[in-house]
Amino acid sequence: MMRKRFIIVGYGNPDRGDDGAACHLLDQLVLTLSKRTEDLNEFHESGFLELNAEVDLWYNLQLIPEIAQDLARYENAIFVDAHTAEIPEPILVKEITPAYKNSPFTHHLTPASCLELAEKLYQHAPHAILVTVRGYSFDFSRELSPETKELTGQAVQMVIDRLHKSEKA
Amino acid sequence: MTQKITIEPVTRIEGHAKITINVKEDGSVEHAYLHVNEFRGFEKFCEGRMVFEMPLITPRICGICPVSHHLASAKAADAALGVEPPRPASLLRELMHMGQVIQSHGMHFFELAGPDLLLGWDADPAVRNVVGIIQANPSLALQAVNLRKFGQEIIKTVGGRKIHPNFAVPGGVNKALTVEERDMILSGLDANIATIKAGLELFKGWAAQHTEEIAEFATFSSGYMGLVTPANGLELYDGNIRMVDKTGKQLELFPASNYLDNIAEHVEDWSYLKFPYYRKMGWPAGVYRVGPLGRLNTCEKIETPLAQQEFVEYHKINNGKPIENTLYFHYARLIEALFAAEKVGILLNDPDILSKDILNTHHNYQGEGIGVIEAPRGTLFHHYWVDKNGQIKKVNLIVATGNNNWAMCEAVDSVAKRYVKGPDITEGMLNRVEAAVRAHDPCLSCSTHAVGEMPMIVEVRDLQGNLLNVVKRG
Numbered sequence: 001m002m003r004k005r006f007i008i009v010g011y012g013n014p015d016r017g018d019d020g021a022a023c024h025l026l027d028q029l030v031l032t033l034s035k036r037t038e039d040l041n042e043f044h045e046s047g048f049l050e051l052n053a054e055v056d057l058w059y060n061l062q063l064i065p066e067i068a069q070d071l072a073r074y075e076n077a078i079f080v081d082a083h084t085a086e087i088p089e090p091i092l093v094k095e096i097t098p099a100y101k102n103s104p105f106t107h108h109l110t111p112a113s114c115l116e117l118a119e120k121l122y123q124h125a126p127h128a129i130l131v132t133v134r135g136y137s138f139d140f141s142r143e144l145s146p147e148t149k150e151l152t153g154q155a156v157q158m159v160i161d162r163l164h165k166s167e168k169a
Numbered sequence: 170m171t172q173k174i175t176i177e178p179v180t181r182i183e184g185h186a187k188i189t190i191n192v193k194e195d196g197s198v199e200h201a202y203l204h205v206n207e208f209r210g211f212e213k214f215c216e217g218r219m220v221f222e223m224p225l226i227t228p229r230i231c232g233i234c235p236v237s238h239h240l241a242s243a244k245a246a247d248a249a250l251g252v253e254p255p256r257p258a259s260l261l262r263e264l265m266h267m268g269q270v271i272q273s274h275g276m277h278f279f280e281l282a283g284p285d286l287l288l289g290w291d292a293d294p295a296v297r298n299v300v301g302i303i304q305a306n307p308s309l310a311l312q313a314v315n316l317r318k319f320g321q322e323i324i325k326t327v328g329g330r331k332i333h334p335n336f337a338v339p340g341g342v343n344k345a346l347t348v349e350e351r352d353m354i355l356s357g358l359d360a361n362i363a364t365i366k367a368g369l370e371l372f373k374g375w376a377a378q379h380t381e382e383i384a385e386f387a388t389f390s391s392g393y394m395g396l397v398t399p400a401n402g403l404e405l406y407d408g409n410i411r412m413v414d415k416t417g418k419q420l421e422l423f424p425a426s427n428y429l430d431n432i433a434e435h436v437e438d439w440s441y442l443k444f445p446y447y448r449k450m451g452w453p454a455g456v457y458r459v460g461p462l463g464r465l466n467t468c469e470k471i472e473t474p475l476a477q478q479e480f481v482e483y484h485k486i487n488n489g490k491p492i493e494n495t496l497y498f499h500y501a502r503l504i505e506a507l508f509a510a511e512k513v514g515i516l517l518n519d520p521d522i523l524s525k526d527i528l529n530t531h532h533n534y535q536g537e538g539i540g541v542i543e544a545p546r547g548t549l550f551h552h553y554w555v556d557k558n559g560q561i562k563k564v565n566l567i568v569a570t571g572n573n574n575w576a577m578c579e580a581v582d583s584v585a586k587r588y589v590k591g592p593d594i595t596e597g598m599l600n601r602v603e604a605a606v607r608a609h610d611p612c613l614s615c616s617t618h619a620v621g622e623m624p625m626i627v628e629v630r631d632l633q634g635n636l637l638n639v640v641k642r643g
Contacts, residue, residue, distance in 0.1 A: 015229040045330050061235070065280060065299075066318040100300040103281070120303045121311055140214040 005054040010080040018135030018148040022080040028156045063109040072122035079111040082135040092132045098125045187626045192591035201585035203578045205442040212564040220555045233612045236269035237544035243337035245551040249538025257524035258341030263406040264516045265327040267509040272320025273545035274506035279313030286375045291597035312364040319361045341528035365507045387495035387580035390415040392457035395464035402472040405543040425541035459547030459572040461501035466491035473511035479504045498608040544569040546610045570611040580605035592629045592637035
């Protein structure tokens with residue numbers, strides 16, 4: 001099966017301030033890498049965009065089990081999220097591997113859980129990394145805090161660099 | 170770059186759900202508490218916004234049941250602006266709601282509750298999850314993922330977008346359904362009804378072998394509340410609110426607009442989440458349960474054939490009286506999922522479903538509006554006070570999980586007393602305490618207005634309040 005190179009998966013609530021860091025990051029990717037002005041609207045409408053021949057974008061308020069079917073169609077996945085002060089790094093990049101994790105109460109899935117579902121249900125999980133940006137304010141707001149806005153800009157460049165590096169490889 | 174970090178980044182929680190178990194000197198449980206941090210910030214956040222914006226804003230309370238908030242909000246806005254949606258618009262709203270019920274109930278049974286039931290409470294947590302289900306029954310696991318996807322596709326097809334529904338507006342909806350869309354949904358219906366029926370058979374098979382556990386696991390009396398049809402049938406989208414007591418006797422039948430006459434909220438100093446109760450009976454005599462168990466105890470029948478057949482069998486469990494076992498939430502949930510799937514077929518075969526008459530723009534300003542819907546996890550109230558310019562002056566929300574707050578606390582206390590012997594907590598004990606909450610399918614990110622994953626902390630304390638043990642789940 002021919003697989004597309006990259007899916008970039010963003011999740012978080014854009015109405016809860018820095019929780020929406022992934023949404024802002026993906027928007028900036030569209031604005032930076034897309035040549036079509038209507039792409040941003042299309043992305044906002046559907047939560048999915050074929051950015052180019054190599055890269056697709058996916059966004060939702062949270063991860064959902066059916067994303068496993070999408071993940072199985074890619075060689076690589078980049079998950080994008082926000083994190084709190086419990087993690088010291090302003091921007092954390094780490095590899096993740098399939099590993100299902102129970103959620104005690106809620107309909108919540110981790111990226112590693114989604115990878116495990118992809119592997120078990122569809123026999124393939126992409127190589128994956130998680131990029132998270134430190135959030136400072138999770139109040140009701142559509143704006144990022146100045147600190148997270150700055151970090152998100154840096155994270156966008158890190159993601160672009162990784163995509164370019166992969167192209168060269 | 171690989172870093173070895175043990176804390177998952179998504180634990181970006183503003184508030185935690187916490188369980189405190191107070192144990193006596195002999196290790197038996199004196200009382201267990203479920204504490205939920207709730208911030209009522211969302212209601213303040215809405216003040217000053219325009220009422221027609223509310224169906225767009227309120228789904229963003231959380232990502233778990235956005236459709237329920239979207240539709241309850243639209244109904245409240247209809248009432249505040251004095252505008253009745255055309256029938257086709259109401260059908261389309263209800264269709265979207267059925268999609269939400271199918272996806273939410275399907276995910277809950279197969280991915281959250283099912284592993285406990287099918288793989289065992291004490292099974293290794295590494296396999297006591299949906300992956301264990303996949304290994305045990307790969308075909309069913311795939312069907313389960315497809316069931317949720319089917320519900321999501323209904324929402325997306327009807328609403329025109331996957332996230333942030335922009336569909337229901339005061340006076341109706343802004344998108345009609347096409348023939349192709351109708352036929353596409355219909356084409357998937359039979360397979361998904363079969364999946365739900367397979368889930369029902371699984372549950373019934375499990376229940377037949379665990380009668381003692383079902384009887385002992387958080388079984389207690391309460392009142393019940395839910396929407397009903399004019400003939401007291403199960404209703405999830407619109408209708409009067411019916412309350413019954415523990416014997417099934419009707420306490421009240423009232424329109425949503427009278428909810429404040431019948432529901433009051435109690436406050437405890439150990440939880441930020443309020444405890445709604447039936448006002449006329451007072452606290453705590455007036456406590457009630459909502460959600461699937463509550464609804465099937467409140468209604469007298471189900472007006473679709475397959476679900477009615479299941480309902481009749483279900484009600485034999487307690488000879489037609491209310492069923493008070495917490496574990497039967499799962500059974501009731503699957504019957505409701507079957508009802509919702511049948512309802513999808515009924516709605517799609519209604520001649521009005523393809524009508525373009527979907528919006529009434531003739532407003533008759535009322536200044537106040539209440540919208541009620543049965544969210545998958547229980548009755549959801551949106552109440553808006555609006556000035557003559559359409560600007561929101563005040564908002565009151567009673568969310569579904571809030572309506573079950575007492576029930577979740579009672580279930581945690583009951584299960585802890587039955588299964589926990591402190592201060593050490595085994596995996597099986599912890600899982601049962603969690604399952605007592607999980608049975609209610611709470612939407613804690615909604616009721617707490619927090620974000621992301623909801624870790625749980627279990628603290629064991631002696632009667633002097635000294636901490637003996639802590640277990641944290643994330």
